[in-house]
Amino acid sequence: MRRASLTLLLFLAACQRAPANDGGADAGVPMSGLERAAIDSGAIADASRISPVGLYQHSHEAGRDALCVIPGKDGQYRFGLEAVFGEEPSCRGHGVARRAGDKLILSFKGGDRCIIVAQYDGDQVALPGVVDMACADLCEGRGTLEGVSFPRIANDAATALRARDRGGDPLCGVQ
Template sequence: MIARGGRRTLLLMLGLAGLAACSDADERNYADAEASSGSAASENLDALAVETGALPDTAQIDPSGRYGRRYEGGSDSLCVVPDGSARGRYRFGAETRIGGEEYCRGTGHARLSADKLLLRFDGAGSECMIVARYEGDKIVMPGGLDLHCAALCSSRGSFSGVAFPRLDRDVATARGTRDARGQPLCR
């Protein structure tokens, strides 16, 4: 038998536990609703920004050109040129260097699909395919890459997360892009 004061304490504790359970369920439902509406709102905001010209319509901007940057201890280079077979089909070459020893390098075929640039490498990395984000003024590699892409890199090199800012849109200049050894990166 529970003493009178103990019963009150027990009832109070059970009531508080029930409120906490309701609060947790409400919080989860709110978070789920917020996430789904946030995604739709983000897409609507992006569409409005493209419509007003605040963001470029990447589907209308040809990715051909030269991309890259130099920074203390390294450099990133990427060139994209039309392959001549069909609209939206390209050849590309990419190289990233970190110091003198670490690097990734590869060439292949690319295809533009909305705001994505699908990069399929040739040669040693032929199993490597990267779906990069194309933003009109830069190309951004994803943070996680297929394990087959390691064949393109030295032991600690990686294309993972590399952003290539656009340097120019000239196809002739892109074809003349050279890697760190002076070899043509795009043909």
């Protein structure tokens, strides 16, 4: 009985395989077989192959949240963002971004060194529910960037460059 159990255990261990991974931008993150099959069939897009360049915008009852991403130097991107929460509270900043798998790392220029690691799925950029205290300087009033998401509305640099903040200035202007 003991020998049969040991044989069965060894047989099951031999049948286990590591999840397939294509070695792309998410090489460190295992992809489920179902997710790989959905990408291979075209049912869902492979976010690691979709450029983040474009305009992301969400209008809501308190205002408008906008993020523009344009090509930069050395494989990085430039970005500008504004989140408006009514008449006074708002957040605004710009800087450089880089891809890391399904993440977009936003490094803001100016005073304190604010860095936000956002989730990027090809259709939207979502900021985490908690951001570094250094990012508080980007906001006025009781505004915060915590949990703000930006759905994509355009996937070209020209549209991103035409985007304006609520004051009429270019959102992704010369930085």
